[in-house]
Amino acid sequence: MAETETPPGAQRFIPADAASLDDLRGAAPGCRGCELHSDATQVVFGRGDATARVVMVGEQPGDLEDQKGLPFVGPAGRLLRTAVGDAGIDPGQVYLTNSVKHFRFQLRGKRRIHQTPDRVHIVACRPWLVAEFALLRPDVIVVLGATAAKALLGPSFRVTRSRGVPLPWPDSAQRAQDFPIGPAQLVATIHPSAVLRADDRDTAYDGLVADLTVAGRLLAA
Template identity: 50%
Template structure:
């Protein structure tokens, strides 16, 4: 979707030197949308620059906003466990979010997650594009509807294409699945167990695709 001429994005802030340290430093002061004014800090991506796998979520949560690191809260712990079960090492995976600031509303003393809107996602997309160009992963895994639609278009439906290998110029292997937070919100323990197993199976598709592509017996 084309953006309006007066619509702000982070594009002017992206440095010419697109190394991960340079990008992270530049993004620290990003105010391309209004979310940065309320967030504690920018939560940029994290992981090795030569990671074979890049995971993209929606946005940082409360724990991530306070720590400055992506996927360190309850959803991040579930992600770590699922990656390990699927044969992927979190330490060798690059993790980031479509939106780099925590969007929230106050309910009493708690800060409750709010879904970012289309303008906020578009404003932040240059950071994702720069991360993708810097890392050049063999596999791109989109976690949840916001991440998938921000990358593949608003018509994309995770429920229809979950766990499928998707043709895309962005990476040799592209797959969309649930965000781990959706598993935590499942209505009962059996539903959580079932969705967790499916999530691990989806990540396993990536593991096998990497091996088939020639990644060797021990994928990242």
């Protein structure tokens, strides 16, 4: 789909009477809000407890997540789990989700190569993120990478400029209306897949852990 085209969006596929994350999870496979559903194996919804104190938002499922139907179960997810532990955060207090729920890729032979979602996909899928947040009451939101930042904070936010800095959430009346979760703190950092791609993985990993440690300290406070 070209960047200029506007998909119908996910809103009409979200049950108006959804009272739980399970209600949303049950409805998500029927979403036809953009064209990504047609090539993906399945929708990949968020996972974790509704009472989780930390919500971590990533970009989209990867190849393995698409096959298994669970977020953050591939190499980047394994690295994230290690980083969460090294940062002193209880993984049982974490809810994991993505700003786009279907895997976007290009076929090269038999391989499916990740493609970053376009703005139209982020906007089309955003109602699912809004619906999830409406049922969550986190103390801390962790934004993992640029796509998640665009979904939550708009296209002008730059993770590289603001990573590891506690920010009040919501930071505007519009976001308070869009994501009615009450006051929280937000910390932005790189996506764990960026660590896997880095030339100096040790330094990149240490930076991720340092940012997540800020989130852990906010929880402790």
